[in-house]
Amino acid sequence: xxxxxxxxxxxxxxxxxxLCEPRQSLLELLRDGLGLxxxxxxxxNGNCGACNVLLDGVLVNSCxxxxxxxxxxxxxTVEGLAAGGKLHPLQQKFxxxxxxxxxxxxxxxxxxAKALLDQNPDPTEAEVRHWLAGNLCxxxxxxxxxxxxxxxxxxxx
Amino acid sequence: xxxxxxxxxxxxPLRPDGVDKxxxxxxxxxxxxxxxxxxxxxxxxxxxxxxxxxxxxSAARALPGVRAVVTAQDxxxxxxxxxxxxxxxxxxxxxxxxxxxHDKVLYYGHAVAAVAADNVHVAEEALALIKVEYExxxxxxxxxxxxxxxxxxxxxxxxxxxxxxxxDAPTNVASHLCHQRGDLAAGFAQADVVVERxxxxxxxxxxxxxxxxxxxxxxxxxxxxxxCSTQGAFSVQEQLAELLQVPLSRITxxxxxxxxxxxxxxxxxxxxxxxxxxxxxxxxxxxxxxxRAEVLAGTGPTSGSHIRVKMGARxxxxxxxxxxxxxxxxGAYPGSPVGAGxxxxxxxxxxxxxxxxxxxxxxxxxxxxxYRAPGGTNAIFASETVIDELAEAVGLDxxxxxxxxxxxxxxxxxxxxxxxxxxxxxxxxxxxxxxxxQTRLTGKHRGRGFAVSAWFNWGGKxxxxxxxxxxxxxxxxxxxxxxxxxxxxxxxxxxxxxxVAYDDIRPQVVGTAGVGYNDVTGGSRTTFGTGWAVYEVGKxxxxxxxRRAADYWDVPAESVHAENGxxxxxxxxLTFRELAxxxxxxxxxxxxxxxxxxxxxxxxxxxDVEVDVETGKVTILRYTALQDVGKAIHPSYVEGxxxxxxxxxxxxxxxxxxxxxxxxxxxxxSLLDYRMPxxxxxxxxxxxxxxxxxxxxxxxxxxxGEVPIMPPAAAVAxxxxxxxxxxxxxxxxxxARMAAALAAQG
Numbered sequence: 001x002x003x004x005x006x007x008x009x010x011x012x013x014x015x016x017x018x019l020c021e022p023r024q025s026l027l028e029l030l031r032d033g034l035g036l037x038x039x040x041x042x043x044x045n046g047n048c049g050a051c052n053v054l055l056d057g058v059l060v061n062s063c064x065x066x067x068x069x070x071x072x073x074x075x076x077t078v079e080g081l082a083a084g085g086k087l088h089p090l091q092q093k094f095x096x097x098x099x100x101x102x103x104x105x106x107x108x109x110x111x112x113a114k115a116l117l118d119q120n121p122d123p124t125e126a127e128v129r130h131w132l133a134g135n136l137c138x139x140x141x142x143x144x145x146x147x148x149x150x151x152x153x154x155x156x157x
Numbered sequence: 158x159x160x161x162x163x164x165x166x167x168x169x170p171l172r173p174d175g176v177d178k179x180x181x182x183x184x185x186x187x188x189x190x191x192x193x194x195x196x197x198x199x200x201x202x203x204x205x206x207x208x209x210x211x212x213x214x215s216a217a218r219a220l221p222g223v224r225a226v227v228t229a230q231d232x233x234x235x236x237x238x239x240x241x242x243x244x245x246x247x248x249x250x251x252x253x254x255x256x257x258x259h260d261k262v263l264y265y266g267h268a269v270a271a272v273a274a275d276n277v278h279v280a281e282e283a284l285a286l287i288k289v290e291y292e293x294x295x296x297x298x299x300x301x302x303x304x305x306x307x308x309x310x311x312x313x314x315x316x317x318x319x320x321x322x323x324x325d326a327p328t329n330v331a332s333h334l335c336h337q338r339g340d341l342a343a344g345f346a347q348a349d350v351v352v353e354r355x356x357x358x359x360x361x362x363x364x365x366x367x368x369x370x371x372x373x374x375x376x377x378x379x380x381x382x383x384x385c386s387t388q389g390a391f392s393v394q395e396q397l398a399e400l401l402q403v404p405l406s407r408i409t410x411x412x413x414x415x416x417x418x419x420x421x422x423x424x425x426x427x428x429x430x431x432x433x434x435x436x437x438x439x440x441x442x443x444x445x446x447x448x449r450a451e452v453l454a455g456t457g458p459t460s461g462s463h464i465r466v467k468m469g470a471r472x473x474x475x476x477x478x479x480x481x482x483x484x485x486x487x488g489a490y491p492g493s494p495v496g497a498g499x500x501x502x503x504x505x506x507x508x509x510x511x512x513x514x515x516x517x518x519x520x521x522x523x524x525x526x527x528y529r530a531p532g533g534t535n536a537i538f539a540s541e542t543v544i545d546e547l548a549e550a551v552g553l554d555x556x557x558x559x560x561x562x563x564x565x566x567x568x569x570x571x572x573x574x575x576x577x578x579x580x581x582x583x584x585x586x587x588x589x590x591x592x593x594x595q596t597r598l599t600g601k602h603r604g605r606g607f608a609v610s611a612w613f614n615w616g617g618k619x620x621x622x623x624x625x626x627x628x629x630x631x632x633x634x635x636x637x638x639x640x641x642x643x644x645x646x647x648x649x650x651x652x653x654x655x656x657v658a659y660d661d662i663r664p665q666v667v668g669t670a671g672v673g674y675n676d677v678t679g680g681s682r683t684t685f686g687t688g689w690a691v692y693e694v695g696k697x698x699x700x701x702x703x704r705r706a707a708d709y710w711d712v713p714a715e716s717v718h719a720e721n722g723x724x725x726x727x728x729x730x731l732t733f734r735e736l737a738x739x740x741x742x743x744x745x746x747x748x749x750x751x752x753x754x755x756x757x758x759x760x761x762x763x764x765d766v767e768v769d770v771e772t773g774k775v776t777i778l779r780y781t782a783l784q785d786v787g788k789a790i791h792p793s794y795v796e797g798x799x800x801x802x803x804x805x806x807x808x809x810x811x812x813x814x815x816x817x818x819x820x821x822x823x824x825x826x827s828l829l830d831y832r833m834p835x836x837x838x839x840x841x842x843x844x845x846x847x848x849x850x851x852x853x854x855x856x857x858x859x860x861x862g863e864v865p866i867m868p869p870a871a872a873v874a875x876x877x878x879x880x881x882x883x884x885x886x887x888x889x890x891x892x893a894r895m896a897a898a899l900a901a902q903g
Contacts, residue, residue, distance in 0.1 A: 021278075023278060031187075031188075035190075036181070037181070037184070037185075037187075037188040038180070038181020038182070040185065040187070040366070040367065040416070041187060041446075042366040042367065042368070042416075042449065042828075043449040043827065043828045044448060044449060045449070045827060045828075045829070047449075047827060047828035047829045048366055048449075048828050050366055077181065078179075078180065078181035079180065079181050079182075081179075081180070082180055087176070087179065087180070091176075091179040091180065094179050095171050095172070095175040095176070095179060096171070098169070098172070098642065098791075098793035098794055098796075098797055100175075100178055101417075101640070101641035101642060101794070101797055101801065102365070102366075102367070102414075102415060102416050102417045102418075102640055102641060103174075103178035103179075103183060103414065103416070104185060104365075104366045104367040104414075104416025104417060105366050105416075106178055106179055107179075107181045110179065125841075128836070129836040129837045129839075130837055132835075132836040132837075133835040133836055133837035134835075135835075135836070136364075136366055136828065136833055136835065137366070137836075138363075138364045138365055138366055138417050138419070138801070138804075138805065138833065139641060139797070139801045140797055140800060140801050140804075141797075141800035141802075141803055141804030141834075141839060142800075142804065142834075142835075142836040142839055143796075143800045143839075143841050143842045144793070144796075144797060144800070145836070146836060146841070147841075
């Protein structure tokens with residue numbers, strides 16, 4: 001498995017060509033190939049959500065997607081959330097609500113929450129909890145995370 | 158001391174590292190990348206207990222892309238030597254053998270060899286080419302069974318430390334300790350009601366989301382540089398100096414951002430291995446990151462335990478005597494947190510007559526490490542369940558029963574020392590009048606539970622330095638890894654001391670090369686101990702700035718008065734910022750402290766549950782955590798500590814456990830099967846911060862992080878009893894165990 005392929009993809013709005021071994025995950029491609037270390041590896045088998053990104057707008061565990069599958073598609077990572085010198089409302093609300101302690105799970109939660117609000121701008125608490133059930137946080141007990149997401153949804157109204 | 162005059166303390170500013178952490182820019186351990194970096198992986202034991210007969214590394218070494226292979230033969234031989242890691246004391250010879258197995262593997266997942274290669278995939282391929290010949294030995298997983306005479310012996314040289322006296326026969330019992338007070342028999346004779354129960358709790362893991370990770374560079378001049386995710390850079394430095402037999406001065410440890418620790422990121426695992434690989438691979442940097450399966454199988458979880466509790470009370474609710482026996486599974490090497498368990502088990506109560514016996518027992522499981530209130534959750538689960546039963550037996554409300562026996566200032570702790578000003582009574586009163594407790598719970602198979610906890614907290618050693626910038630801002634250099642917002646809580650204390658705005662303090666966390674010694678971020682000590690250090694730094698800065706103002710005005714220093722960030726002499730005034738702009742010679746100050754005035758904290762938790770009597774699933778309907786937190790510096794992060802502790806406690810109560818097969822192999826080493834609570838499993842967690850300032854700290858700080866993990870298991874068990882009439886005596890109270898208990902009830 002020494003040979004590599006060139007993957008042409010769009011990451012956070014920019015077209016990139018990157019060398020990728022067929023056995024590498026999208027998470028490896030982002031972190032090692034492109035230096036985008038915002039997506040984190042917590043389990044490498046889809047149970048913790050720390051590596052979550054959007055692939056063509058769909059929330060995925062980037063550890064469960066092969067790097068070569070990004071060919072011709074668009075990837076959104078935490079590094080692309082803030083725009084025009086301003087934090088994304090979710091980022092701002094996470095800070096205001098103290099919705100992170102160690103912060104390792106935060107990028108994954110932000111992407112999951114963005115995917116939720118993109119399709120359901122006004123979720124209930126139960127919907128937020130259900131949607132975020134694929135993201136593990138061991139520090140906060142989720143209370144402040146759920147409040148931050150609900151507040152971000154309200155602020156967007 | 159008044160608490161109402163604070164300008165910064167008690168407010169809720171944004172954390173200084175916040176933007177980096179929500180933009181993905183913050184660099185955690187696995188984000189380190191150095192030129193020429195290699196990647197290391199560890200080969201682990203597939204057996205619970207086996208003798209290593211031979212290791213053949215030749216095929217692994219021959220694989221293209223492999224740069225170095227190491228085994229225990231590459232580690233210096235270490236004699237018996239005790240080391241204090243802050244939250245636990247360890248024998249370094251055992252630590253060394255745990256890093257890479259010497260002659261025997263003692264648990265499934267025990268490290269045996271390691272490889273450095275051009276990338277992680279090649280390193281993994283090389284592991285598969287290492288041939289290890291084992292002679293399997295009988296194993297023992299359970300602490301009680303390991304104490305039996307016929308049990309297989311893990312460590313041939315281990316002798317029981319029996320109340321200070323060393324035994325003469327091989328054993329798995331590393332130590333027996335005992336706390337005694339009063340006359341136990343007389344105490345039980347005075348009781349109208351006596352309850353005696355036995356409990357069992359499963360081994361559980363801290364569950365930090367970031368796996369252990371380190372990058373090491375052993376330079377040609379024998380300088381060793383380490384970048385790692387750790388709770389304590391200085392502790393890593395000390396452990397490496399001993400394990401590698403390298404002078405402390407040659408080791409520089411730079412902590413990265415840390416993705417959770419909860420006590421589990423104090424002991425080193427990969428760090429010495431990565432260092433050895435770096436030296437052997439031609440002095441190239443080597444990065445090692447564990448997989449989640451390695452984290453669960455190969456790092457220290459906390460003890461499973463067997464606990465017997467017997468307590469007696471008079472009809473009026475006064476406790477007369479208490480007795481406990483705690484058997485804690487240390488894992489493969491001695492050092493369970495049974496000592497702390499013994500200290501806190503009856504911590505919330507006045508007791509004239511008590512006896513507590515603790516046993517530290519080795520078993521064929523990973524060597525345990527600290528986990529948030531180490532040893533406390535097991536113990537409090539047992540004692541608070543018995544207390545609940547006693548309250549019911551004498552017909553008293555659970556909060557009222559505890560109030561009648563609650564410790565107050567001047568009462569002795571179970572392990573001897575007297576309590577200073579504490580807030581247990583205030584916390585219990587707040588619980589009794591809380592709307593949650595006052596609102597009737599209705600519905601089938603629903604119940605409300607209550608439990609309390611005590612934790613003694615810690616001070617530790619801290620150093621910090623601050624420099625005044627020309628623009629009036631202050632750079633704060635600290636050495637306490639920020640694991641949950643402590644840059645904010647520390648900077649706030651310096652701002653308060655100086656009388657300047659929070660935003661004017663620019664904190665940064667540095668490693669062993671950048672600041673004086675700091676103990677680990679652990680033991681609920683950082684906001685207390687490092688807060689104390691920056692208070693001293695602030696006072697020193699104010700004194701020097703006052704002298705500079707006096708020089709400027711050409712008046713005696715003692716005639717200059719500083720208040721709220723303004724220096725004044727007669728009619729002259731200079732703000733801190735104005736004075737900073739006039740400095741010719743820079744102003745800097747450092748402080749190093751080892752404060753002893755840490756104050757205990759107490760928690761009181763109320764939980765409503767619903768039991769599905771068909772599946773045995775327990776749902777948490779409502780949760781309120783009240784706690785004596787001292788003065789809350791940043792209330793949002795104090796609330797977060799309570800909420801996070803509750804979530805971990807609920808996971809411990811309902812789901813989490815290490816599951817082994819008949820061969821002693823861990824079968825649930827993934828986050829799918831080791832099931833921690835998700836957002837869907839929990840309701841909002843209400844908190845009440847009861848602020849009884851700690852007289853042992855300039856701003857009244859008490860440690861807050863550990864207290865809240867202890868009550869949930871007992872509170873949930875007591876709620877289950879109210880819901881369905883079953884007293885659960887085993888953790889976790891998983892659906893399977895609940896269903897079995899309900900079936901046994903008939």
